[in-house]
Amino acid sequence: MHRNVLLITIALLVGVFLGFQLRDYTMPEGAAGHAGMRRPGGDGRIDAGRTDGWRLKGEVGSPPGRAGDDSAPKDLEAVVAELTNTSGANRKFADMEPLIRQWAKMDPKGAYLHYKTFPEGEMKMGAMGVIASELAAKDPQFLATELANMPASRSRRGLIQELAQAWGQADVQRAYAWAQGLTEDPGRHDALAIICAQWAREDPRQAAAKIDGVADRDFKTSLIATVAEQWGAQDPAAAVRWASALPESEKSLAVASLIEAWAHTDPPGAASYVTQLPAGEMQNRSAMAVVASWAAQDPGATAAWVLQFPDDTLRENGIRETVKDWISVNADDALGWTEKLPDGANKDIALASFADNAAYWSPERAAAVVGAIRDPKRREDATENTLRSWVEIDPASAKRWLAASDVPDQLRTRLQALFQN
Numbered sequence: 505m506h507r508n509v510l511l512i513t514i515a516l517l518v519g520v521f522l523g524f525q526l527r528d529y530t531m532p533e534g535a536a537g538h539a540g541m542r543r544p545g546g547d548g549r550i551d552a553g554r555t556d557g558w559r560l561k562g563e564v565g566s567p568p569g570r571a572g573d574d575s576a577p578k579d580l581e582a583v584v585a586e587l588t589n590t591s592g593a594n595r596k597f598a599d600m601e602p603l604i605r606q607w608a609k610m611d612p613k614g615a616y617l618h619y620k621t622f623p624e625g626e627m628k629m630g631a632m633g634v635i636a637s638e639l640a641a642k643d644p645q646f647l648a649t650e651l652a653n654m655p656a657s658r659s660r661r662g663l664i665q666e667l668a669q670a671w672g673q674a675d676v677q678r679a680y681a682w683a684q685g686l687t688e689d690p691g692r693h694d695a696l697a698i699i700c701a702q703w704a705r706e707d708p709r710q711a712a713a714k715i716d717g718v719a720d721r722d723f724k725t726s727l728i729a730t731v732a733e734q735w736g737a738q739d740p741a742a743a744v745r746w747a748s749a750l751p752e753s754e755k756s757l758a759v760a761s762l763i764e765a766w767a768h769t770d771p772p773g774a775a776s777y778v779t780q781l782p783a784g785e786m787q788n789r790s791a792m793a794v795v796a797s798w799a800a801q802d803p804g805a806t807a808a809w810v811l812q813f814p815d816d817t818l819r820e821n822g823i824r825e826t827v828k829d830w831i832s833v834n835a836d837d838a839l840g841w842t843e844k845l846p847d848g849a850n851k852d853i854a855l856a857s858f859a860d861n862a863a864y865w866s867p868e869r870a871a872a873v874v875g876a877i878r879d880p881k882r883r884e885d886a887t888e889n890t891l892r893s894w895v896e897i898d899p900a901s902a903k904r905w906l907a908a909s910d911v912p913d914q915l916r917t918r919l920q921a922l923f924q925n
Contacts, residue, residue: 597630604631612639613646620650624657632659633666640670648682656690664691665698672702680714693723701730708735712746728754729761736762737769744777760789767797774798775809788818795825803830807841811850820853827857835862839873852879859886867894871905884915895922 597604607615615635622628639647647667654660664686671679679699686692703711704727712731718724728750735743740762747758759781767774774794781787791813799806803826810822830838842858845851855877863870870890877883894902906919 597627600627601630601634605634608635608638612642616647616650624659628659629662633662636663636666637670640667641674644671644674644679644682651691661691661694664695668695668698669702672699676703676706693720696723697726697730700727701734704731704734708738708743709746725757728758732758732761733765736765740766740770740773740777756786756789759786760793763790764793764797767794771798771801771805783815788815791818792821792825795822796829799826799829800833803833803838804841816849819850823850823853824857827854828861831858831861835869843876847878849879852877852882856882856886860889863890863893867891867897867902868905871909884912887911887915888919891919891922899923 604615612635615631616639619628619631619635622631636647644667647663648671651660651663651667654663668679668683671682676699680696680703683692683695683699686695700711700714703714708731711727712735715724715727715731718727732743732747735746743762743766744759747755747762750758763774763778766777771794775798778787778790778794781790791810795806795810798809806826807823807830810819810826813819813822827838827842830841839858842851842854845854855873859870859873859877862873867890871887871894874883874886874890877886891902891906894905903923906916911919
């Protein structure tokens with residue numbers, strides 16, 4: 505019995521001793537008697553490669569003196585300043601981004617004022633982009649005031665774009681008024697383009713009302729296209745009425761843009777409208793806009809439609825575009841449709857388009873098609889285009905094909921020169 509008591513006593517003493525030894529490693533940082541403790545790292549410094557130990561203000565489990573009290577922003581600023589010291593070796597924005605993002609969420613103005621003093625470069629551009637998204641959402645007027653007094657730079661242009669994006673989403677009319685006031689400012693065009701695009705998505709009718717007040721020709725063109733595209737996707741009939749009332753110089757662009765958006769959701773409806781337009785540039789642009797959208801969705805229906813185009817040039821462009829898109833969906837079906845066409849110009853155009861596009865991924869298949877083209881000029885052009893691609897992929901096979909092919913002597917001489925480059 506005495507022996508058991510002795511063993512228990514020894515165990516208790518060992519436990520007490522180990523408890524005192526381990527106390528220094530288990531007490532939280534900042535506790536009494538351990539205010540000078542650092543995160544283990546071997547050299548007593550903060551581990552700059554880790555940011556996961558720093559929590560946002562008020563987060564459960566925040567270490568005393570770091571987060572959860574009024575001193576957190578100041579302490580975090582000190583850490584960020586240490587990590588982003590420009591004298592440090594190989595400091596990259598990507599390494600500090602998580603910590604900078606935390607600072608921006610906690611105190612965007614403080615973070616902005618800190619990086620505002622940095623020289624232009626990767627760190628300033630990256631940090632300002634992170635901070636601007638937070639600051640623009642919380643206090644856009646502060647950032648607008650800062651930008652008014654900031655010299656031109658890459659980071660300033662980035663800030664303007666971030667502010668336009670965030671402010672345009674929160675209050676598009678106030679954002680537009682701010683951007684309009686950026687007279688003689690190189691960032692004005694960027695800001696207006698971003699805000700108007702947002703406005704067009706939210707209310708294309710209101711955005712359209714601003715077009716007449718735009719003096720800059722390039723921006724006005726961009727705005728017309730943006731409004732037409734958004735309105736055409738949302739309410740094609742209303743968009744058509746608006747576009748029809750525009751001056752002739754603007755109507756063609758607007759109609760083509762809204763038709764392209766309309767064709768994404770209702771290709772047959774858009775195609776039907778195009779056939780009612782007067783013959784000319786506006787109809788041609790609109791027709792090709794439908795083809796660009798419809799061919800990716802239903803190339804067979806698109807092909808049947810383009811064959812009805814009365815204008816030779818428009819029909820050729822439509823066939824070429826349709827075959828190009830069809831090949832990316834199903835090359836066998838595209839070739840099958842092409843080969844079933846009656847002999848003539850339409851078939852030659854379709855075969856040439858197939859060969860031109862197939863040459864990039866299967867020059868052997870393209871070469872097998874070119875011989876069926878009846879028009880000599882189209883056949884020679886398609887043969888040369890095919891061989892040019894083939895030489896880049898497999899010159900030996902291309903040379904054997906040319907040697908066995910029945911091509912005119914003049915063309916053969918020109919094609920043989922491709923192997924000498």
